[in-house]
Amino acid sequence: MLPPFSKKLIAHVDMNSYFASVEQQANPFLRGKALGVCSYLHEYGCVIAASIEAKRAGMKVGMTMKEARERVPGSVFVQNDPPKYRAVTSRVFTILHELTDSMEHYSIDEAFLDLTNWYRDSAEAAWALTRARARIRDEVGEWLRCSIGIASTRFLAKTASDLEKPNGLVIIDKYNLDEVLAGLDLEDVCGIGSRIRKRLERMGYKTLLEVKRAPIGNLMRVFGKQGLYLSCKLNGMEFEKVVNARSNLPKSIGHSYCVPDRVNREGKIEATLMRLTERAGRRMRNLGMRALQLSISVGFRVPGFVVPRGSFWSPLAGQGVFATKHFGVPVDDSFSLVGGALEFLRKEWKEELVNFLAVTLFDLSRPTGQLCFLDQAFTYPTWNDSVNDRLGDKRHSVSEAMEMIRNRYGEQAIMFGSMVSLSNEAPDRIGFRKTEGVDVTLLQ
Ligand SMILES: [Mg+2]
Known part of the structure; x- marks a missing residue:
């Protein structure tokens, strides 16, 4: 029945x-x-x-x-x-x-x-x-x-x-x-x-x-x-x-890029990772969200490893490293995100040839007015160092100003100095089943 x-x-x-x-x-x-x-x-x-x-x-x-x-x-x-x-x-x-x-x-x-x-x-x-x-x-x-x-x-x-x-x-x-x-x-x-x-x-x-x-x-x-x-x-x-x-907010936001040889030769691995992180961060900020954790995958090119023809092959099937950074408090500013990504890359990457880079921001949340208040009341005092505190505030306002400039004049209008050398690495892509980043005007 x-x-x-x-x-x-x-x-x-x-x-x-x-x-x-x-x-x-x-x-x-x-x-x-x-x-x-x-x-x-x-x-x-x-x-x-x-x-x-x-x-x-x-x-x-x-x-x-x-x-x-x-x-x-x-x-x-x-x-x-x-x-x-x-x-x-x-x-x-x-x-x-x-x-x-x-x-x-x-x-x-x-x-x-x-x-x-x-x-x-x-x-x-x-x-x-x-x-x-x-x-x-x-x-x-x-x-x-x-x-x-x-x-x-x-x-x-x-x-x-x-x-x-x-x-x-x-x-x-x-x-x-x-x-x-x-x-x-x-x-x-x-x-x-x-x-x-x-x-x-x-x-x-x-x-x-x-x-x-x-x-x-x-x-x-x-x-x-x-x-x-x-x-x-x-x-x-x-x-x-x-x-x-x-x-229907995303649980994670990420960007990945299959790195061509040229990028290795020209020494742009760090800059490419920065761009991927900035892209992911920008999409996250557009949704009014913040991330508690960030993860990075770096795939290494293994000499002599040939991709089997016609088979599904994951870029990390060769060799690579994967690690996660926990920020302690939810963050959304460029400095924390890019800094976190680079800190990890510098620790794990020993100048091997890279063929794949990915950044994922997860443990996402949207601060409500009340949570902001709680953040200020309880989280800040636990960072005892008041200098650090003021620096954190400044970084946040610089990051916000950078975002406003980008929203008005385009993504390339302002960026970290080491990213200037980049041309068309890690282009923007669109997912067929992903709609984050679309509903900006509706969510405000
Ligand atoms: Mg259709």
């Missing part, structure tokens, strides 16, 4: 061809063209987003720039620009936040909204979302399009938003669920890949509707607990909550 169909009202909003659309919005000359956004502009750079025009012509995400150009002659390419995408996402999400107080930033271009009790039914929710989409078009950019899915669970809402692209709006409810599932391929939903597909086909199920109607026992015999979950999801039961963006 299955529990009843979920009575919630969930929407999934997915921006279409997001990075490419943002680039086309920013530069009218790119509009209507087959555009590929690449990780970096090189023959073997990877296409991480393709415009709607490019997709129609056969360009796929994951192709190298060379393959993409061969497949779609006349296509144009640009290098990805994460700050631009984060800024646009922040504006789009601000509009969506007006629909409900419970919204999850699922990735840089996707959000789940819990609209239960905010709208009477899916039709009213569809009306509100269509208006929000028009506002995104008018207030953020006419080239931005999104697909909307409305259903009673997260899983079905995401399935719905995948059905019509670009600019679709699909409602799945208990009346049309069977019809929708009958028309879908097994791999069309989140969570079923080629391996699960093969096993389902061996069991004799060819469409999702057949899987939905399959006895739970049969699915559990083959897939265990996952079989039960799959059956529940297809039958419209919810067991995942929409995680509110305001409580």
